[in-house]
Structure formats: structure tokens, C-alpha cells
């Protein structure tokens with residue numbers, strides 16, 4: 001299986017570190033990317049790290065990943081709770097998908113408790129802050145390694 005992994009980030013995550021730091025923390029998305037690059041190098045994964053505020057762009061990147069990647073880590077942000085289109089794109093992928101939320105969505109507003117993406121995710125990490133991203137990469141590397149045995 002390919003060792004290319006996509007880490008995809010949805011709307012408003014470009015404001016990480018500035019928006020509602022009591023919920024999302026003080027680290028920026030650039031900090032998260034740097035941490036993911038360190039972790040990916042240790043795990044011998046090749047990383048594509050991206051963020052978009054546009055649903056169609058995330059879908060196009062999922063289609064791109066479908067052709068060349070071994071897995072996806074995705075924080076769909078608000079699209080988690082609304083997007084059948086992102087679910088459909090992920091359902092077209094045959095590799096493992098890990099869903100990440102920085103905050104613990106289950107102790108927030110009821111509309112954040114439902115996730116379309118969870119229907120396709122191998123696993124979900126929520127409430128671990130930005131530490132959830134390297135943890136998700138560790139899990140993905142294990143799933144890729146196991147698929148090669």
C-alpha cells in the first residue's frame with residue numbers, strides 16, 4: 001500500500017490559534033503541520049497537508065488521494081456535521097480514514113454530536129487538542145503496516 005497520507009483540514013482551521021483559543025488552543029495550523037511532518041518522517045510516511053474553506057476543494061483532494069494515497073486523516077471541521085458529499089467522496093476510497101476533532105465535540109452543542117464522516121472512519125479522535133493529529137498518523141501507519149503483512 002502507498003505510504004503517502006493526506007491530512008485534510010476543513011473550514012476555519014486556517015484560523016487555528018486565533019479563533020476561540022479556549023476551545024481550539026493556541027497552536028496554529030502551521031504548528032500542527034510541522035508536528036505532523038516530524039511524526040510522518042519518523043513513521044516513514046509521505047505527507048500531503050492541506051486546508052480549505054471550500055467543500056468542493058476538500059472533495060477534489062479526496063479524489064486525488066483516492067488515486068495515490070494509503071490513507072487519510074481528516075478534520076472536516078463544520079462539514080463533519082453537514083456534508084453528505086464529503087461522506088460520499090470518502091466512501092469511494094478503499095484505504096483507512098481517521099477522523100480528527102481538536103475539541104471534544106461530544107461535550108459541545110448537540111448539532112456537533114452527529115458526524116457523517118464517522119460512518120466511513122476507521123477511528124475517531126476528539127478532544128485531544130492538536131495532539132490528535134500525530135496520534136491519528138500513528139494509527140494510520142499501523143493500519144498501513146498491517147495491510148502489508
Ligand code: DHK
Pocket residue numbers: 011012013075077078079080100101102103104105112
Ligand atoms: C472544528 C470545527 O471547526 C467545528 O466546526 C467542529 C472541530 C469541531 C474540531 O474540534 O476540530 O464542530
